[in-house]
Amino acid sequence: MEKSMIRLRMSAKDAHYGGNLVDGAHMVHLFGDVATELLIMHDGDEGLFVAYDNVEFLAPVYAGDYIEAVGEIVKVGNTSRKMVFEARKVVAARPDISPSAADVLKEPVVVCRASGTCVVKKEDQRIPESR
Numbered sequence: 001m002e003k004s005m006i007r008l009r010m011s012a013k014d015a016h017y018g019g020n021l022v023d024g025a026h027m028v029h030l031f032g033d034v035a036t037e038l039l040i041m042h043d044g045d046e047g048l049f050v051a052y053d054n055v056e057f058l059a060p061v062y063a064g065d066y067i068e069a070v071g072e073i074v075k076v077g078n079t080s081r082k083m084v085f086e087a088r089k090v091v092a093a094r095p096d097i098s099p100s101a102a103d104v105l106k107e108p109v110v111v112c113r114a115s116g117t118c119v120v121k122k123e124d125q126r127i128p129e130s131r
Contacts, residue, residue: 004037005070006030007090012063020063020095027069027112028055031085034071035118038083042073044127047081047120055114064093064102067111079119087112 008030016023032049039047061067068088075082088108094101 002038002041003070003072004034004041005068006034006037007066007068009091010061010063010065010067015063020093022061022063022065024055024057024061024112027057027061027067027087028052028114030067030069030087031071031112031114031116034069034085035083035116038071038073039081039118039120042076042081043120043125045120045124047118047124050080050117050119052114052116054116055112057112059089059109059111061087061089061111062093062095064095065089066091066102068108079122079125081118081120083116083118085112085114085116086110 010022014022035049036046068090071083071085073081074084089111090108092103
């Protein structure tokens with residue numbers, strides 16, 4: 001099955017709460033971008049996200065952290081695509097040391113997991129040239 005991954009740095013504008021804490025909805029937004037890429041890879045169309053059936057917020061994310069959001073299609077129906085997602089912190093900001101300090105983590109920290117379903121209308125499905 002197809003897999004997708006994006007990695008990006010959480011910026012100060014992503015911080016929503018005191019202490020530069022990034023809200024969990026930002027991870028869900030990243031999962032939406034991963035899902036869109038997966039649908040394009042699989043069907044040649046962006047499709048639509050229908051529902052999340054599970055979202056777990058497991059660890060805090062702060063401005064300056066680097067997050068990898070990964071996803072995979074785990075089940076394909078006629079028009080539905082069941083997907084699973086995981087967001088991992090791979091670099092941690094260290095404002096306790098200095099405003100620009102950060103550590104590359106030896107092991108990524110899973111900050112969020114989710115699963116959900118997307119759909120691509122039958123008439124919009126096509127096999128991308130890359131497959």
